[in-house]
Structures are given as structure tokens and as C-alpha cells.
Amino acid sequence: MSSRFPPDAVRQLAVFAVTGLVNTLIHLLVVVALVEWWAVYPALANACAFFVANLFSFWANSRWTFATRLSFGRYQRFLLVSLLGLVVTVAASMLAQWLSWHYLFGVLLSFVCLPLLTFAAHRYWTWR
Numbered sequence: 852m853s854s855r856f857p858p859d860a861v862r863q864l865a866v867f868a869v870t871g872l873v874n875t876l877i878h879l880l881v882v883v884a885l886v887e888w889w890a891v892y893p894a895l896a897n898a899c900a901f902f903v904a905n906l907f908s909f910w911a912n913s914r915w916t917f918a919t920r921l922s923f924g925r926y927q928r929f930l931l932v933s934l935l936g937l938v939v940t941v942a943a944s945m946l947a948q949w950l951s952w953h954y955l956f957g958v959l960l961s962f963v964c965l966p967l968l969t970f971a972a973h974r975y976w977t978w979r
Contacts, residue, residue: 864970866912867973875904877900878900879900882900905933907928908933917974932973943958944958944961
């Protein structure tokens with residue numbers, strides 16, 4: 852693998868993946884806390900959780916994955932990639948539905964495609 856990819860890209864992808872797992876856990880904990888403890892409407896809780904997790908992800912990836920300083924311009928690019936990731940997720944779900952597949956196939960499709968697409972977008976655009 853390292854013969855085709857620069858060693859720093861391999862390390863960055865590994866750190867990016869771990870950060871993504873932690874980010875997913877943060878999102879889940881925020882949703883559950885808001886819904887279960889404060890009776891917040893689930894869709895609103897999810898939106899709040901997205902915001903919290905997105906900020907954490909930007910900070911963690913800036914610090915550990917790409918080792919750069921925080922900047923508002925970079926966060927704007929990061930947020931755009933995150934929102935485009937949402938479009939990919941919805942498109943994968945719509946594709947699964949259109950093909951009459953179980954909805955979890957759409958989720959699985961986005962789980963496979965999205966991390967690689969967002970990593971590439973962040974490596975070559977957000978943190979260029």
C-alpha cells in the first residue's frame with residue numbers, strides 16, 4: 852500500500868478513520884442526551900449533534916490528522932465537504948430505495964464510499 856500512497860497519506864487516513872469513529876460516538880451521545888434527558892425533538896437533537904460533532908471533527912482533524920492551525924476559511928471548506936457528504940448519504944439511500952434494496956444497503960454504501968471521498972476532499976482541498 853505504501854508504494855502507491857505517500858506514507859503521510861496512509862498515516863493521515865488512519866488518524867482520519869479513528870477521528871471519524873470518535874466523532875460518530877460524540878454525535879450519538881449528544882443526540883441521546885438531548886432526546887432522553889432534555890426531551891428535545893429528535894430531528895432538532897440530530898441537527899445539534901451534527902453541529903457539535905462537526906466542530907469536534909474539524910478541530911481533531913486540524914490538530915491530529917493534518918497538523919494545521921484552525922482557520923475560519925478552512926472550516927468553511929470543511930463544512931461544505933461535510934454537507935456534500937450528507938448529499939452522498941441521501942443519494943445512497945435513494946439509490947437503495949430505487950433499486951428496491953433493504954434500506955441498510957444504502958447506509959452500508961455510504962459507510963463504504965463516504966470516508967474515502969471525504970478524506971480525499973479534505974486532504975486535497977480543505978487542508979491543501
